[in-house]
Amino acid sequence: MIEALFGLGGGGAREPAFTAYRLLQAGRERYDQQFERRPQTEQARQYFLDTIESIKDVDSLVQDRRLLAFTLSAFQLDDQIDAVGLVKRVMSEPLDDARSTVNRLIEPRYRQLAEAIQPLVDNPDHFSIPGVADAIVTGWEMNEFEKWQGERNPALREALFFERSISSIENNWQVIGNRTLSKVVRIGLGLPQEFGALDPDQQKARLDKLFDPEDMKDPQKLERFVERFLINNDLQNPATGFQAPELALFGLGGGGGGGVNLLV
Numbered sequence: 001m002i003e004a005l006f007g008l009g010g011g012g013a014r015e016p017a018f019t020a021y022r023l024l025q026a027g028r029e030r031y032d033q034q035f036e037r038r039p040q041t042e043q044a045r046q047y048f049l050d051t052i053e054s055i056k057d058v059d060s061l062v063q064d065r066r067l068l069a070f071t072l073s074a075f076q077l078d079d080q081i082d083a084v085g086l087v088k089r090v091m092s093e094p095l096d097d098a099r100s101t102v103n104r105l106i107e108p109r110y111r112q113l114a115e116a117i118q119p120l121v122d123n124p125d126h127f128s129i130p131g132v133a134d135a136i137v138t139g140w141e142m143n144e145f146e147k148w149q150g151e152r153n154p155a156l157r158e159a160l161f162f163e164r165s166i167s168s169i170e171n172n173w174q175v176i177g178n179r180t181l182s183k184v185v186r187i188g189l190g191l192p193q194e195f196g197a198l199d200p201d202q203q204k205a206r207l208d209k210l211f212d213p214e215d216m217k218d219p220q221k222l223e224r225f226v227e228r229f230l231i232n233n234d235l236q237n238p239a240t241g242f243q244a245p246e247l248a249l250f251g252l253g254g255g256g257g258g259g260v261n262l263l264v
Contacts, residue, residue: 014152014153015152015153015156016153016234016238017153017154017155017156017159017230017233017234018227018230018231018233018234020149020152020153020156021156021159021226021227021230024149024156031145031149032145035144035145035148038148041141041144044066044070044140044144045137045140045141047066047067047070048066048067048070048071048133048136048137048140049133049137051064051066051067052067052127052133052136053127053128053133055067055120055127056120056124056125057120057121057124058088058091058092058117058120058121059088061091061117061120062084062087062088062091065081068081068084068087069081070136070140071113071117071136071140072087072113073139073140073143073144074116074136074137074138074139074140074143075109075110075112075113075116075139075143076109076143076161076165077109077110077113078143078147086101087113089101089102090102090105090110090113090114091113091114091117091118091120092118092121093114093118094118095111095114095115095118102114106173106174106177107174107177107178108168108169108174109178116132116135116136142164145160146160146161155229155230155233155234155237156230158180158183158184158229159184159226159229159230161180161181162180162181162184162226162229163222163226165178165180165181166181166213166216166222167216167217169181169213169216170213171213172203172204172207172208172211172213173200173204174213175207175211175213176200176203176204176207182196183196184226184229185207185211187229187232187233187236188225188226188228188229188232189210189211190228190232191206191210
């Protein structure tokens, strides 16, 4: 019924990101059930669970592309599937060595990956420890659910990723260093696309005046920022069937300008 209200019931049209987000909030249990019923969900998860305990070293993990893809997805590093050398160094070099690759990378997801996998170097039975494989499965399920929701509108996946990732971000260097986070912040603040072409130091100086990652630990500020990102995204990239009155139904509509500015 909610879908019908927004004219989203058929025709294969991409949904506006904001309304897709609200529909997800209103029916999360139903979407979770649909995700679980997808054959590819069960197949990928079962292969990982059936195989992972046989992996006794990092080389074996890297050589099994299905396992590696699953593992990288758990840390939202799917796009690094072909960067095998980098991934192997992150997973195998000591975390307490300042010269290790992971300690020279700004992106915190690499460190999360290293913390989960690097113990395998010293303990061939690492994946047999209760909870280790399950934690990777949980991360994979969250990321794959977000990717699936992104089929409705790519900005929905970006918003969901932002919601669950921003709490681990300590400064705007980390925002700039993450393509998705930087996009959400830029659009949420109503900054032009050209902002991303500025020198990183200039970007950080500007963001430090407009955006404090600490503010996103406040659930209300986080929700408001995500909604502004989605609204601005829809204004810039109208989906088929999108109408400005749809935003007005939630009291968030605008006059169709260049974006909604939000200073947090």
